[in-house]
Amino acid sequence: MRSPTRTTPPEFVLAGCRLIDGVSDSPLENHYVEVRHGKVVASGPVAKAPKDKGVHHYDCQGRTVMPGLIDCHVHMVYAGAKNMEEAMRFPVEAAVINAVIHARAILNAGFTAVREVGTIGNTSVAMRDAVAARKIYGPKVVASGRGIGTTGSGNDVLPPHWESTAGRLVVDGVDAIRKAVRRQTREGVDNIKFIASGGEFHPTNYTWMTTISEEELRAGIEEAKRWGKTVAVHAQSYDSVKFALRAGADTIEHGTRLDEESIELFRKSKAFLVPTLCTLYSVLNLGEKLGLSKKQRDEMKVNQPLWEASIRAAHAAGVQIASGGDLGNRMPHGDNAVELEYLTTLGIPAMEVLKAATSVAARAIGRGDRFGSVKPGLEADLLVVDGDPLADMRVLQEEARLNMVFQDGEMVAGTEWKSPQDETDSIRPPREEAAAPACEAHQH
Template sequence: MRYLLLSFLMAFSVVAFAQKTYIYCGQLVDTKNTTMLKEMTIVVEKNKIIDVQKGYTVATAADKTIDLKAYTVMPGLIDCHVHIDHETNPNRMLAFQQNKADIAFGSIQYSKTTLMAGFTTVRDLGGSVSIAVRNAINKGQIVGPRVYTAGKIISSTGGHGDATNGLREDLMNISELNSDVVNGVDECIKAVRQRYKEGADLIKICSTGGVLSLEKDGSGAQFSEEEIRAIVTTAKDYGMRVACHAHGAEGIKRAVRAGVTSIEHGTYIDDEAIALMKQMGTYHVPTIIAGKSVADSAKKPGYFPEIIATKATTVGGLIQGAFAKSYKAGVKIAFGTDAGVYAHGKNWMEFEYMTQAGMPILECIKAATVNASDLIGVSDDLGTIEKGKLADIVAVDGDPTKDVKVMGKMVFVMKDGVVYKSTK
């Protein structure tokens, strides 16, 4: 009895005197109200924010303080469109030379780079090892952002996600290369169930052609509305949302009518598609930096095959204008960059391109926090610095409302209460 009482008192004392961390913020971005707050204190205990206070609260001797008085603090940023397991490279032979283990080892650096850039959460929209990477990060085996992944994408035959495009006939019939290709309602339903079985958090489909695949057209529709609806309905049954790669207007409209959660890219979006997206509450994830990056790479001789270079030059130059059109019309915007199409760690440049297109920087940051967490379905835990939220907190050196480029000067990164980058 005496031993039990002693154990209880020891446990109580650990709870009662658990160390808190007081983070002093010179400026704090209120992402919910898109305002800047001066001289604030965030109180963190373990992995949660337990209070946000005006002024610089005096900590006890037992507690820890982090001085960010010279910086602008905000919630951990969220990139809703990345490919954490690869990065742009002109060597087309890599796909035939790398085993999954090689790809996974490369992902270790990409993951760390992304986190150190201030992106504490990402939505991975297609990769061969992204589920394993997510699991390794969650187990603490590697350093990286919180990952929500679609695993392998779902594509139609000859579509953007068909890895056999442009290959000789015998290679086209390799089953592994066709594992993400479906046709007809039944195969669409089965593919969603398979992704669930494999451990995906969400579904990614391609309702139009793309830029970096060896198909001749990046804009044509590639799934019927009936097929997309089957995917969306099945995904909903399994508690998953659907992200849809779409450049062409018809493919966008079919996907939106069928109920996808987001349209990725949206290059040729038209007024009808915009009206449908507003009606359905569909998010637009613009990926402007991806368009600019592939257009720049297309200028380098031999970087892309001619068929890709032509599409990159055309499509890449239109994405920023498409974003401006949908944003100004009132479509919901979530921040996403298509990281991997360009070098990981430069995600912040999307903020610059978004402001160039007319979105104020605080709204851009809201798109990368509040809106992004809503799109993923994690608003209860992420997106704002509020009592009860997870302690994902970052800081930049400067005032982004005066110079958007300071979004690339990340000096402090905390994810889940753990500091990964510090000013000291």
């Protein structure tokens, strides 16, 4: 039988920290954050911290407290594949095991929530539910089904004489796309992912190609909205971005090619841009070592100046940027914070980058009312970091500096987290009920 090994006190204060609350423009020095029963209930100058008995104090002098990080673009099923064709060879059974292992790595990296944007089978819904039910350790998941794309698109990656039932969805025409969206609502997704342009990873299409018609994408997005789902669109060509924004997509993934018209469309919309710079730099930096195809490496060289200019222009124009790494291919899950460093290299100020990975990310994935900032009433998903990410974003990449990772007020990772004795790193202990010991005594 599992023992009640949960060690986080239900009421505690993180005292004396540098607080980065996810929304303020400057850090708040020598502050406290008070957590009760999974929620943030107060914060302020440390002199005003509650002194009542029974409230545990964690001394956070010299450390930063901030919201748990959020990655808006993950595929937990991908396990070190060099390219999409290789990723699609995993059957759904292996994909599930990979996702469970990666969920732990992502949480250890300080990411307490993710949005899955394309899975194998219906794995991300199962992952979302397993984390919510406390069966496994992992980030909170906003789940998509399989990406929806047309014949020949970035989704259609297997050799043409092969067929896959678990990999990405290949559907053509307005009716088939509407049906695919409806099917995914039945499967319980939160978000619909469309593939609207080619990809450098593909043998026969290119990122500059638009692989869906405006009519098809508009129908798909209209259908998704009707069922109350958010929409993410893989868009690396000029037209794919415009089709997606005109039809009301919530997020544009990659955004490799943006011109004045697309930036204007962004400004008129409520949409967010998720740059996924890890995708770009992992091919450029690791492509040769990993033996990626010449087509893939050459195309990324063409994309690099366009991509960097597009993100800079979007930022300059005030487009809302949310952080997402698109890891799992080339770079492993757990390296999610590298994306934050890349965003700073494009001239985005450090505080804005931190917001892109916390409060702005939470809004981008439709969860701004639940987490993403340190605010009374929100879920206590928090990091205690030994160091100052505003001074050096790379401290977030060092697990030795992630001292405490809290999810709903419970420590779930970090150097000060103690693994429950008779549990594995993946399987969670049951929630400790306050009344449990009395009940047990009664039964005997």
